[in-house]
Amino acid sequence: xxxxxxxxxxxxxxxxxxxxxxxxxxxxxxxxxxxxxxxxxxxxxxxxxxxxxxxxxxxxxxxxxxxxxxxxxxxxxxxxxxxxxxxxxxxxxxxxxxxxxxxxxxxxxxxxxxxxxxxxxxxxxxxxxxxxxxxxxxxxxxxxxxxxxxxxxxxxxxxxxxxxxxxxxxxxxxxxxxxxxxxxxxxxxxxxxxxxxxxxxxxxxxxxxxxxxxxxxxxxxxxxxxxxxxxxxxxxxxxxxxxxxxxxxxxxxxxxxx
Amino acid sequence: xxxxxxxxxxxxxxxxxxxxxxxxxxxxxxxxxxxxxxxxxxxxxxxxxxxxxxxxxxxxxxxxxxxxxxxxxxxxxxxxxxxxxxxxxxxxxxxxxxxxxxxxxxxxxxxxxxxxxxxxxxxxxxxxxxxxxxxxxxxxxxxxxxxxxxxxxxxxxxxxxxxxxxxxxxxxxxxxxxxxxxxxxxxxxxxxxxxxxxxxxxxxxxxxxxxxxxxxxxxxxxxxxxxxxxxxxxxxxxxxxxxxxxxxxxxxxxxxxx
DNA sequence: GTAGATTGTGGAAGATTTTGCAAGATTTTT
DNA sequence: AAAAATCTTGCAAAATCTTCCACAATCTAC
Numbered sequence: 001x002x003x004x005x006x007x008x009x010x011x012x013x014x015x016x017x018x019x020x021x022x023x024x025x026x027x028x029x030x031x032x033x034x035x036x037x038x039x040x041x042x043x044x045x046x047x048x049x050x051x052x053x054x055x056x057x058x059x060x061x062x063x064x065x066x067x068x069x070x071x072x073x074x075x076x077x078x079x080x081x082x083x084x085x086x087x088x089x090x091x092x093x094x095x096x097x098x099x100x101x102x103x104x105x106x107x108x109x110x111x112x113x114x115x116x117x118x119x120x121x122x123x124x125x126x127x128x129x130x131x132x133x134x135x136x137x138x139x140x141x142x143x144x145x146x147x148x149x150x151x152x153x154x155x156x157x158x159x160x161x162x163x164x165x166x167x168x169x170x171x172x173x174x175x176x177x178x179x180x181x182x183x184x185x186x187x188x189x190x191x192x193x194x195x196x197x198x199x200x201x202x203x204x205x206x207x208x209x210x211x212x213x214x215x216x217x218x219x220x221x222x223x224x225x226x227x228x229x230x231x232x233x234x235x236x237x238x239x240x241x242x243x244x245x246x247x248x249x250x251x252x253x254x255x256x257x258x
Numbered sequence: 259x260x261x262x263x264x265x266x267x268x269x270x271x272x273x274x275x276x277x278x279x280x281x282x283x284x285x286x287x288x289x290x291x292x293x294x295x296x297x298x299x300x301x302x303x304x305x306x307x308x309x310x311x312x313x314x315x316x317x318x319x320x321x322x323x324x325x326x327x328x329x330x331x332x333x334x335x336x337x338x339x340x341x342x343x344x345x346x347x348x349x350x351x352x353x354x355x356x357x358x359x360x361x362x363x364x365x366x367x368x369x370x371x372x373x374x375x376x377x378x379x380x381x382x383x384x385x386x387x388x389x390x391x392x393x394x395x396x397x398x399x400x401x402x403x404x405x406x407x408x409x410x411x412x413x414x415x416x417x418x419x420x421x422x423x424x425x426x427x428x429x430x431x432x433x434x435x436x437x438x439x440x441x442x443x444x445x446x447x448x449x450x451x452x453x454x455x456x457x458x459x460x461x462x463x464x465x466x467x468x469x470x471x472x473x474x475x476x477x478x479x480x481x482x483x484x485x486x487x488x489x490x491x492x493x494x495x496x497x498x499x500x501x502x503x504x505x506x507x508x509x510x511x512x513x514x515x516x
Numbered sequence: 517g518t519a520g521a522t523t524g525t526g527g528a529a530g531a532t533t534t535t536g537c538a539a540g541a542t543t544t545t546t
Numbered sequence: 547a548a549a550a551a552t553c554t555t556g557c558a559a560a561a562t563c564t565t566c567c568a569c570a571a572t573c574t575a576c
Binding site: 001002003004005008045046047048059123126127129130131132133136137138139140141142143146147149151153155159 | 381384394
């Protein structure tokens with residue numbers, strides 16, 4: 001085995017494992033610890049990975065597995081179901097605004113076949129489509145809000161203010177009869193601009209958001225056309241929402257896994 | 259079997275295998291190790307493949323700077339060195355515009371310690387900083403250009419037109435005495451806006467870009483304040499650039515890893 | 517057709533690179 | 547602060563590369 005081949009295999013292995021000890025790597029590529037050590041030094045100089053005491057870890061995590069999306073296990077099954085159900089609401093060739101947030105991210109994963117026009121201020125969503133030729137994805141400008149990967153600030157607000165879309169797919173921190181609320185002041189301005197820019201507004205909420213009030217009010221229920229949630233949502237509140245003329249879609253949990 | 263036929267088979271075999279040892283290849287084409295060695299030397303000169311100790315590997319598809327992949331192998335060590343040297347040119351608290359392109363991406367990886375303000379239209383660069391609390395990263399808006407992860411179009415141009423920054427870190431497809439050229443019309447508008455927006459313009463070029471002309475002219479050398487390259491750059495051209503008053507930084511290959 | 521020149525092939529000797537190991541230095545843990 | 551683990555450095559063995567040479571095949575000229 002050539003040195004380069006070995007280093008390629010180390011890279012590959014690390015991409016799956018995120019972190020690996022010297023011993024593991026040595027076993028994986030069938031070479032001595034010393035050789036692996038040298039390979040790691042070379043790869044670090046090349047910038048592929050970062051050495052640590054006892055092993056090495058990848059420097060750039062696979063970009064489509066963004067911070068929250070990968071580690072977020074909270075209600076993942078539910079959010080996945082919501083994602084599928086919400087994506088099914090989109091008509092072909094509609095232009096879609098996509099909010100930031102984990103639930104909306106799951107919608108994005110199912111939407112690729114449906115529509116060619118997407119506008120978003122979420123880096124994870126943008127990354128998801130970065131490799132695709134089939135869609136046109138517009139990213140609003142803005143300042144990166146750390147950890148969430150959302151673009152915020154005047155540039156983002158302005159981008160959505162000047163825009164029009166058929167549908168906006170949104171998420172929020174809480175939902176009750178008074179309306180929808182969210183926790184980040186920076187996000188609220190942008191979300192309001194999104195809602196104004198879109199003809200139809202769809203909100204995605206997993207059942208834990210029902211009956212909750214987050215820090216800041218975002219909008220009243222009049223702004224909302226459709227709400228997508230999972231089957232654990234309280235029926236009472238669902239009925240009350242329907243009585244207000246809002247279409248509520250309850251996603252079944254047994255969709256085929258992607 | 260003729261020499262040509264043999265080399266064709268070596269190519270074919272490598273296309274399937276990615277890597278191959280001398281011994282494997284000798285067996286595959288039914289010739290001695292010596293002969294395969296000679297064939298590999300010839301094929302390397304022709305640019306088809308790259309020799310390594312103990313074998314050979316396929317050379318990556320030609321479109322180097324414009325097919326973005328964080329793990330690209332082309333001149334990775336050189337680019338990493340350039341990245342370190344270029345990052346060293348940034349003063350604390352300067353605002354920096356960062357272009358798209360693999361070379362600039364390597365700069366980004368070393369710039370974090372400087373705590374500057376960063377503006378970019380490159381999704382990979384944005385991702386790199388998305389988890390960091392220490393810097394403020396502004397992303398220009400725009401349409402995602404697939405595979406590259408660059409934001410292009412009027413939204414991007416506009417964002418940079420309205421902006422000002424201390425430094426712009428740029429890259430391009432080719433560099434000679436006539437100026438700098440690049441291969442993508444969509445990028446050029448944005449790059450020009452970047453150059454206009456910045457007080458100081460730094461271009462990063464690995465040595466393969468020297469003396470080359472890409473499809474479209476981007477700007478003359480008057481626009482450029484500093485060029486950062488690796489130690490394999492042709493000295494003659496480097497001297498000519500210096501004679502024109504451009505600061506040329508040659509990055510040493512053995513910088514201390516971060 | 518044959519002698520001589522040219523090119524391609526296989527192999528061997530010496531130079532270079534890579535590999536694996538061990539001793540001493542450094543870092544992390546207890 | 548001692549102990550364990552890990553890292554760096556230097557070195558010898560192995561593998562690989564380069565260079566050179568002899569031989570075979572092909573080509574050229576007469």
